[in-house]
Amino acid sequence: MLENIDPSLVSWSRGQFALTAIYHWIFVPLTLGLSFIIAMMETLYVRTGKEEWKRITKFWMTLFGINFAIGVATGIILEFEFGTNWSNYSWFVGDIFGAPLAIEGIMAFFLESTFIAVMFFGWNKVSKRFHLTSTWLVAFGANLSALWILVANAWMQNPVGMQFNPDTARNEMVNFWQVFLSPVAIHKFIHTITSGYVLASIFVIGISSWYILKKREQFLAKRSILVASVFGLVSSLMLIYSGDGSTRQIVHVQPMKFAAIEGLYNGQSGAGLVAIGIMATAPGDTNSRNVKDFAFHIEIPNFLSYMAYGKFDAFVPGVNDLVDGNVDQNIIPVRDKIERGKLARETLAELKTARDNRDTVKYALLKAKFSDPDFKNTYFRYFGYGFLDDHNQVIPNVPLAFYSFHTMVGLGFLFLFILFLFLLALFRNTLEKRKFLLRLSILCIPLAYLASQAGWIVAEMGRQPWVIQDLLPTMAAVSHINTTSVQVTFWLFAVLFTALLIAELSIMIRQIKTGSK
Amino acid sequence: MERSLFQRIFLFYYDGFRNMTVGKKLWVIILIKLFILFAILKLFFFPDILKVRFTNDRDRADYVIEQLSKPR
Numbered sequence: 001m002l003e004n005i006d007p008s009l010v011s012w013s014r015g016q017f018a019l020t021a022i023y024h025w026i027f028v029p030l031t032l033g034l035s036f037i038i039a040m041m042e043t044l045y046v047r048t049g050k051e052e053w054k055r056i057t058k059f060w061m062t063l064f065g066i067n068f069a070i071g072v073a074t075g076i077i078l079e080f081e082f083g084t085n086w087s088n089y090s091w092f093v094g095d096i097f098g099a100p101l102a103i104e105g106i107m108a109f110f111l112e113s114t115f116i117a118v119m120f121f122g123w124n125k126v127s128k129r130f131h132l133t134s135t136w137l138v139a140f141g142a143n144l145s146a147l148w149i150l151v152a153n154a155w156m157q158n159p160v161g162m163q164f165n166p167d168t169a170r171n172e173m174v175n176f177w178q179v180f181l182s183p184v185a186i187h188k189f190i191h192t193i194t195s196g197y198v199l200a201s202i203f204v205i206g207i208s209s210w211y212i213l214k215k216r217e218q219f220l221a222k223r224s225i226l227v228a229s230v231f232g233l234v235s236s237l238m239l240i241y242s243g244d245g246s247t248r249q250i251v252h253v254q255p256m257k258f259a260a261i262e263g264l265y266n267g268q269s270g271a272g273l274v275a276i277g278i279m280a281t282a283p284g285d286t287n288s289r290n291v292k293d294f295a296f297h298i299e300i301p302n303f304l305s306y307m308a309y310g311k312f313d314a315f316v317p318g319v320n321d322l323v324d325g326n327v328d329q330n331i332i333p334v335r336d337k338i339e340r341g342k343l344a345r346e347t348l349a350e351l352k353t354a355r356d357n358r359d360t361v362k363y364a365l366l367k368a369k370f371s372d373p374d375f376k377n378t379y380f381r382y383f384g385y386g387f388l389d390d391h392n393q394v395i396p397n398v399p400l401a402f403y404s405f406h407t408m409v410g411l412g413f414l415f416l417f418i419l420f421l422f423l424l425a426l427f428r429n430t431l432e433k434r435k436f437l438l439r440l441s442i443l444c445i446p447l448a449y450l451a452s453q454a455g456w457i458v459a460e461m462g463r464q465p466w467v468i469q470d471l472l473p474t475m476a477a478v479s480h481i482n483t484t485s486v487q488v489t490f491w492l493f494a495v496l497f498t499a500l501l502i503a504e505l506s507i508m509i510r511q512i513k514t515g516s517k
Numbered sequence: 518m519e520r521s522l523f524q525r526i527f528l529f530y531y532d533g534f535r536n537m538t539v540g541k542k543l544w545v546i547i548l549i550k551l552f553i554l555f556a557i558l559k560l561f562f563f564p565d566i567l568k569v570r571f572t573n574d575r576d577r578a579d580y581v582i583e584q585l586s587k588p589r
Contacts, residue, residue, distance in 0.1 A: 062539060069543035073554060080558065083565035091567060091581045120540070121533025168574070169581040349586035352579070476585065479566045489562050496553060503546055511539060 010475045012486040013085040018460075019490065020077050022453055023497035027071020027504075029452050032146060032193050033200025033235075034064045035139035039132075040227050046132050056220050058123070059516035060204065063508060065120060070504040075149075077493065085486060089467055089477030094170030096162055096179060097152050104148035111141025146196075147189050154185035156468050157459070158253040164380060166351050166370045184249050188459075190242035194235045195455060198415055199448040201232025205422055206445040207512055209438035212431060217515050222431065229422040236416040243412070244307070251308040251316070254469060257462040259319045260398045261405035262304060263294065267321040267329070270313045273303035276406070279399045319398065323391050334391035337470075341386030344379040384471045393473075396464040404457040411451035418444060 038060050045053035079101070082090045090097070118126060118134035126134075155161075161178030162171040173179060205228050208221035251258045258264075263279060264271060277297030305314040315329055325333030347369055354363040369375040388394065418441060425431045431438070463469060467477040520528070537544070567577045 065540065066543060069540075069547050072547065073551060076554060077558070080554075080563035083568070084563045087566040088581055088584050091577060092585070117530065117533065121529060121536075125529060125532075166582075168578045169585060170578070345586050348582060352582050352586065480584075481566065485562065489558070492558065492562070496550075500546075500550065507539065507542065 006483055007475075009481070009483040009486065010478050012483055012490060013081075013478050014474060016085065016486055016490040016493065017078070017081055019497070020074075020081065020493055021456065021460075023493075023501070024071070024074045024078065025453060025456060026449065026501065027067055027074060028146070029196035029199045029449075030067045030203060031064070031071060031142050032196030033198070033231075034060060034067070034203065035135075035142050036197065037200055037204055037228055037231055038064055039136045039139045040231065041224075042132050042135050044227075046128050052219060052223070055516050056223055059220060060224070061119065062511055063207075066504060066508050066511060068116070070500050070507075074497070074500070084481065085479055086467075086477050087479040089472060091170060092472055092477070093156075093468065094162075094165075094168075094172055096155055096159075096171050096173050099173060099176075100148040100152040100179075104145050107141060107148070108145040111137055111144065115141065143193055146193055150189045150192055151180055151182075151185045153459075154182055154188045155179055156466075157188070157463060158182055158184040158249070159468055159471055164370055164383075166348055166367060167355075169348075183245075184253060187242050187246040187249055191239065191246050192455075194239040194242060195412075195452055197235035198232055198239055198412070198419075199452055201228040201235065201419065202415055202441070202444045202448040204228035205232070205419070206442045209441040210512070211515075213435070213438050220516050222426065225422055225431070226426055229419050229426065232419040233416070233423060236412070236419055239412060240416070243409070247307060248310075254463055255317055256319065256322050256394060256396065257401065257458075258308065259317060259322060260396050260401035260462055261458055262316075263398055263402040264304070264316060264318040265320050267316055267318040267326065269305065269315045270302045271304040271308075271316040272299035272301045273307060274299050274402075274406075276410075277402070279402060319395055323394060334385065334388075334394050337382040337385040338388050338391065340379045341382040341384060341388070343386070344375075344383045345386040347375075347379070382470060384466060384468070384473050384476070387473045387476045388465075393465055396462055401458060401462040404454040404461070408451050408454040408458060411447055411454075415444065415448065415451070 038057055041053060041057040041060065044050075045057055082097075115134040115137040118131060119138050122131045122134060159171070160182050161173060161175035163174045164171050179185070204224050208217075208224045208228070211217040211221040247258070250261075259267075262271075262274060263277060274294070275298045277294045280293055280295035302312040305316055306312050308314065308316050317326060317329060317331055321329065321331055323334050325331050325336070347366055351363060351366040351370075353359075354366060370380065385394075418437070421434075421437055422431075422441070425434050425437065465473045465475070467474045534540075534544075567580070571577045571580060
């Protein structure tokens with residue numbers, strides 16, 4: 001059914017989107033977290049009146065400014081790509097995606113662009129309190145921008161609150177609150193912004209540690225570590241809590257992603273959680289499912305069942321259960337879903353033919369189906385499966401999902417531990433002696449970025465083949481354009497973004513070496 | 518003499534830009550980046566496919582319905 005879609009076009013379009021999103025996400029999390037750290041530092045300045053806090057605030061504000069300036073508008077490229085490379089998708093999502101992005105654009109423009117000017121230009125020109133308010137508003141504005149983007153992304157992971165209009169082929173929002181307050185959206189938002197807070201805390205601690213090791217800016221470094229480790233520790237706990245909440249959502253709305261991130265092929269009651277594992281090709285992969293076994297793994301018994309359903313003996317479906325179906329667990333086989341999806345697609349085709357032939361009776365009858373709850377739940381919810389030829393196409397890249405997830409979780413716990421150690425060392429006044437910890441925290445800066453990117457790889461690669469869960473596969477979302485043009489723009493972006501990254505790193509490193517003068 | 522609100526806003530930004538140190542370099546990067554994004558990439562490489570190929574929403578909808586429903 002998909003033989004006319006050039007697979008290399010899909011791959012290059014996906015590659016380009018991934019490249020853009022990954023580069024964009026290098027700049028965003030630091031903005032999200034550092035803005036709040038700066039606001040806290042400035043609050044301490046306003047409350048205590050000590051000029052040292054003003055100096056500390058201004059130093060981190062400069063690094064924030066560098067990151068903000070280099071990163072600003074890198075996300076707009078994703079919107080360019082929607083219209084050019086993903087036109088079927090852009091049309092199909094309708095106002096569900098448009099509304100949150102429009103709100104984001106307005107909020108970002110007014111909140112950030114207005115108050116960021118006061119934040120940078122307003123020292124000694126506006127009152128201390130007005131300046132402080134502006135700094136907090138920049139932080140809230142940046143995070144609110146993220147909210148709308150993440151609401152839109154959460155809808156793709158769990159499409160709710162909409163009605164498909166078969167006349168326009170667009171999804172129309174019928175319940176804004178269902179979209180906005182979907183549990184997937186709430187957990188995604190909290191998890192994503194807190195990951196940014198932890199990354200920014202690690203960034204501040206890493207640079208401050210460098211100063212301590214170099215015996216420079218001792219006062220700035222220790223005060224910064226104090227603020228960042230408290231903020232980071234609280235954020236880490238929220239990050240773990242929201243991560244747990246996200247996982248519980250995934251098991252319901254994206255069970256295949258859940259099975260993939262745990263490398264679980266055969267469902268089990270009382271399934272164990274693989275804490276650490278190395279995957280290897282399993283013998284006897286007769287179903288061509290690229291089945292991987294564990295060459296080595298450490299498992300916490302029954303914990304996966306508890307994590308997923310809150311019960312130690314609950315059944316957790318594996319990849320094979322979700323593909324082949326499981327009668328005992330009421331899991332429909334993918335083959336059935338493909339048939340249902342095909343019927344939904346055929347109904348759409350018939351409706352268009354009836355409309356073109358001015359067959360009003362048939363047209364009205366078919367159109368009514370798309371509003372009928374029975375048709376929606378039995379057939380339309382599997383619309384995307386109608387594009388698939390083979391039931392194994394629903395399996396994402398399991399090793400990639402598994403390793404990304406475990407990298408993210410492992411590093412998340414490492415950061416929690418490090419933040420705690422820093423706080424402890426500060427209170428015991430032993431920070432200068434902890435050379436290993438100080439050096440480790442510098443190494444943690446790139447690791448924090450790695451964890452953050454791994455999180456998005458879990459979210460986006462783990463949900464393949466879907467661009468909108470169960471409704472639209474990635475290969476059907478792509479525009480029929482020339483592959484060469486996508487290749488050209490891929491390399492243009494690669495060069496542009498690499499140049500921006502080099503500029504960011506060189507300006508930032510120079511500024512850090514200069515210090516707080 | 519008391520300055521008007523607009524004069525004060527103008528001077529706020531004017532002085533701010535004049536007194537920038539690292540910021541001047543950053544503004545150059547921002548402007549070059551925006552020029553590349555909007556004047557080159559958007560204009561020459563990223564047309565809105567459905568807007569370019571079709572003149573109205575009816576035709577766009579029909580095209581997408583065809584894409585989504587026809588056996589490929």
